[in-house]
Amino acid sequence: MHQHTRPSNKLRLVVLSGAGMSAESGLQTFRASDGLWEEHRVEDVATPEAWARDPELVLRFYNERRQGVLAAEPNAGHLALVELEKKFDVHIITQNIDNLHERAGSQQVLHLHGKIMESRSTADELLVYDNHGEDIQMGDTCELGSQLRPNIVWFGEAVPLMEQAAPIVAEADVVMVVGTSLVVYPAAGLVQYAPANAKIFVVDPGSPKINRPDVEVIAEKATLGIPRLVERLLRTLT
Numbered sequence: 001m002h003q004h005t006r007p008s009n010k011l012r013l014v015v016l017s018g019a020g021m022s023a024e025s026g027l028q029t030f031r032a033s034d035g036l037w038e039e040h041r042v043e044d045v046a047t048p049e050a051w052a053r054d055p056e057l058v059l060r061f062y063n064e065r066r067q068g069v070l071a072a073e074p075n076a077g078h079l080a081l082v083e084l085e086k087k088f089d090v091h092i093i094t095q096n097i098d099n100l101h102e103r104a105g106s107q108q109v110l111h112l113h114g115k116i117m118e119s120r121s122t123a124d125e126l127l128v129y130d131n132h133g134e135d136i137q138m139g140d141t142c143e144l145g146s147q148l149r150p151n152i153v154w155f156g157e158a159v160p161l162m163e164q165a166a167p168i169v170a171e172a173d174v175v176m177v178v179g180t181s182l183v184v185y186p187a188a189g190l191v192q193y194a195p196a197n198a199k200i201f202v203v204d205p206g207s208p209k210i211n212r213p214d215v216e217v218i219a220e221k222a223t224l225g226i227p228r229l230v231e232r233l234l235r236t237l238t
Helices: 017-024 048-053 055-071 078-084 098-102 162-170 187-193 224-237
Strands: 013-015 089-094 107-110 114-121 127-131 148-152 174-178 200-204 215-218
Touching: 013 162, 048 078, 048 107, 055 148, 078 089, 078 098, 078 224, 114 174, 127 174, 162 187, 174 224, 200 224, 215 224
Parallel strands: 013 089, 013 174, 089 107, 174 200, 200 215
Antiparallel strands: 114 127, 114 148
């Protein structure tokens, strides 16, 4: 089993980030309330059934999402999290498929729901390719000759990286939950892996409830709440 060794004397800080983080960079997010994502029903563009039924529509949808990511910029929240790496062993576990955390400069980012900038084989899910922001078209194939699909975990598919994420959270000294309502499972269960003595901060205007004793809620958007919290953590916890 992979051991997550930490740099000597640094506290481990784990960030769980969700759609609200990307929304402030102008990226549209899946909204459970109306079930629409960029005017599409999620069932029509983000499920294995959708892919089987109309792969061209699915590819077009994700090609548009990819172009949107390329046009977006990391926001003040993304940039503030990078500052934490000066003093903490920072691990970001994100539900987001964009690369804004990496473009901001974060070094350790785990994408639970996949990466929009990657494609993968439909014959072998271990064959994953960096598509450098290029569109995926029908007829684009892996080395086995199978059609490429976005390397995204669709609704109804397993989330394989949960097995890597849980041990990271289990060694956290501090957990920061940002831009997520914590209702999308299995990711929502991750915070429960945090040690009993871990300090947990939630930055979200919706003030999601976490059933843990030591939780502090900062009811602000990521771009406001994260920089303030980061400044405070750097001042008081290191």
